[in-house]
Amino acid sequence: MAHAPAGSSSAPAVWIGTSWKMNKTLAQARAWAEGLRDHLGGRAPDGVQPFVIPSFTATTTVAEVLGPDSPVLLGVQNAHWEDAGAWTGEVSVPQAKDAGAQLVEIGHSERREHFGETVETTRLKVAAALRHGLTPLLCIGESLEVKERGGSAAFILEQAAGALEGLDDSALSRVLIAYEPIWAIGERGRPAEVDELLEPFAALGEACTGKVAGLLYGGSVNLENAAGLLGIEHVSGLFVGRTAWQLEGYLQLLNIAEAHLAA
Ligand code: PGA
Numbered sequence: 142m143a144h145a146p147a148g149s150s151s152a153p154a155v156w157i158g159t160s161w162k163m164n165k166t167l168a169q170a171r172a173w174a175e176g177l178r179d180h181l182g183g184r185a186p187d188g189v190q191p192f193v194i195p196s197f198t199a200t201t202t203v204a205e206v207l208g209p210d211s212p213v214l215l216g217v218q219n220a221h222w223e224d225a226g227a228w229t230g231e232v233s234v235p236q237a238k239d240a241g242a243q244l245v246e247i248g249h250s251e252r253r254e255h256f257g258e259t260v261e262t263t264r265l266k267v268a269a270a271l272r273h274g275l276t277p278l279l280c281i282g283e284s285l286e287v288k289e290r291g292g293s294a295a296f297i298l299e300q301a302a303g304a305l306e307g308l309d310d311s312a313l314s315r316v317l318i319a320y321e322p323i324w325a326i327g328e329r330g331r332p333a334e335v336d337e338l339l340e341p342f343a344a345l346g347e348a349c350t351g352k353v354a355g356l357l358y359g360g361s362v363n364l365e366n367a368a369g370l371l372g373i374e375h376v377s378g379l380f381v382g383r384t385a386w387q388l389e390g391y392l393q394l395l396n397i398a399e400a401h402l403a404a
Pocket residue numbers: 160321325326327328330359360361362380381382383384
């Protein structure tokens with residue numbers, strides 16, 4: 142994969158992000174963010190774009206710790222498509238932005254499975270994030286059943302097309318996509334083999350490379366498989382759960398990304 146020369150490109154070559162899901166107290170969130178801030182010293186490795194997506198409760202804490210000029214982008218794990226109103230328990234994009242978020246995760250498979258997220262709601266949420274100048278991070282991915290009948294590429298292309306319907310080129314260029322096969326996510330998932338991801342990424346790459354801000358891979362990323370995953374054609378980043386919840390794991394992933402760019 143051709144990368145922009147490190148440090149000279151406006152678009153990051155490699156995104157390395159983590160969502161903490163429903164984990165961490167404020168004290169734990171603060172400690173992780175302070176550790177990252179102190180490690181980076183105001184500068185991310187050349188060509189690497191770090192991002193972190195805490196629980197809503199920790200958004201302002203992490204924003205304050207990182208500070209306004211941080212090279213680390215801050216996100217939320219979900220946001221409603223309306224700006225305000227009678228939506229008990231929800232948080233809007235303007236509220237997330239007010240709390241310091243620059244990025245909105247949309248359509249994670251856990252939200253699709255447990256909280257009724259659909260292609261239509263992902264479309265509304267992508268539009269809301271863009272309307273307020275935040276980066277949508279659209280998650281797509283197929284079940285084991287779909288994979289086993291050979292339908293992975295068609296399924297994820299349909300999820301992406303539905304969520305991104307109607308966007309013009311400039312809006313599309315601000316969208317991040319994370320391909321996260323459900324069978325590879327979390328403790329019940331198994332790490333994907335590189336070979337299994339070539340076809341889905343070829344399909345996504347054909348549809349999206351050069352049009353969106355980045356194509357990320359997520360699902361049981363660990364310190365052993367990260368370099369190989371970054372080497373897959375069209376992959377421009379990793380979206381990581383468990384391995385990055387300990388700061389040490391996240392820092393090692395940043396090192397792996399840096400080494401990948403230098404290779
Ligand atoms: P995992 O989570 O890295 O712990 O598998 C990934 C995700 O759900 O995005």
